[in-house]
Amino acid sequence: EVQLVESGGGLVKPGGSLRLSCAGSGFTFSSYTMNWVRQAPGKGLEWVACINSISTYIFYADSVKGRFTISRDNAKNSLYLQMNSLRAEDTAVYYCVRDAQLEPPDTNWFDPWGQGTLVTVSS
Amino acid sequence: QSVLTQPPSASGTPGQRVTISCSGSSSNIATNTVNWYQQLPGTAPKLLIYRNNHRPSGVPDRFSGSQSGTSASLAISGLQSEDEADYYCAAWDGSLNGWVFGGGTKLTVL
Numbered sequence: 068e069v070q071l072v073e074s075g076g077g078l079v080k081p082g083g084s085l086r087l088s089c090a091g092s093g094f095t096f097s098s099y100t101m102n103w104v105r106q107a108p109g110k111g112l113e114w115v116a117c118i119n120s121i122s123t124y125i126f127y128a129d130s131v132k133g134r135f136t137i138s139r140d141n142a143k144n145s146l147y148l149q150m151n152s153l154r155a156e157d158t159a160v161y162y163c164v165r166d167a168q169l170e171p172p173d174t175n176w177f178d179p180w181g182q183g184t185l186v187t188v189s190s
Numbered sequence: 191q192s193v194l195t196q197p198p199s200a201s202g203t204p205g206q207r208v209t210i211s212c213s214g215s216s217s218n219i220a221t222n223t224v225n226w227y228q229q230l231p232g233t234a235p236k237l238l239i240y241r242n243n244h245r246p247s248g249v250p251d252r253f254s255g256s257q258s259g260t261s262a263s264l265a266i267s268g269l270q271s272e273d274e275a276d277y278y279c280a281a282w283d284g285s286l287n288g289w290v291f292g293g294g295t296k297l298t299v300l
Contacts, residue, residue: 102289111192112227112235112278114289126287162234172282172289173222176240183234 069093069179071163076184083153083188089146089163089181097141100124100166102177103148105159105186115161116148117172131157153188160185193218194279196292203300207267210295212279214260218290222282224262226255229276229294238277239264266297274299 075087089101103115116127116137125137136149146163163181166172195213202208212224226239237246239255242262254265262281266273279292 104289111276111294112229112280112291114280114291117289128288129286167237167240173284174241175282176223176225176237177227177235177280177289178237178240178246180234180236 069165071165071179071181073161073163073181073184076161076186078187078189079153080190081154081188084149084151085153085186087148087150087161087163087184087186089148091144091146091163091165094165096144098169100172100175101137101139101146102164102166103137103146104162104164104177104180105157106162106183107156107159110159113159117166118146150186153186155188158186158188192293193283193286193290194281194292196277196279196295198293199296199298201298201300202266202269204269204271206269207265208269208297209266210264210277210279210297212262212264212292214262214281214290216260217285218281218283219257219262220260221284224255224257224279224281226264227278227280229278231275235278269299271299273297 100119102117118137134152138147160183162183164177167178223241227235228238229235242257243255283290
């Protein structure tokens, strides 16, 4: 069974840092582009960042550029999101999401999604 | 403000057909395929429609998608109470070099 399990969420003060992790299983993790998508409480989905299989292509949403860093360790089947200079508006459930197919994003889609991990930025 | 525009809400009675629209631009919907996700209350989103009009296995054929120009739509026929959920459209945006979502549509089954 293809599975993504996030961890690392929690309560952090404004200006602080947090590192999220995502463990992939049931598929060849090293072959797939991976993403982080977040959802603020009561709000819609917002794509955060993506990283291709060999970490040569990395893209960020403007809202997190310069503050967040996406990375992966294929030997450990793991995806990471280092979040620095956190703000109240970064409070959200963060989902680890896999590109469904081994192809460019313009014809691709997200599947599966992890269960999410909650990040709360508050003093 | 989402890059893709969806109505915030939609509703219908059991058995009815409802449609949810998704409006974008030349850099996303017009040139790249559209996907739809269903989010049941308290759960993670789940793939509903991919590449404009394809259903993953397990998704009932009551759900269908279409795309034309800079717009896409999701149709649900034979509405059922378990269809009550939030629905999101999404596409890759070649100008932004990122994925963009619609703001989501909350479907209520009356």
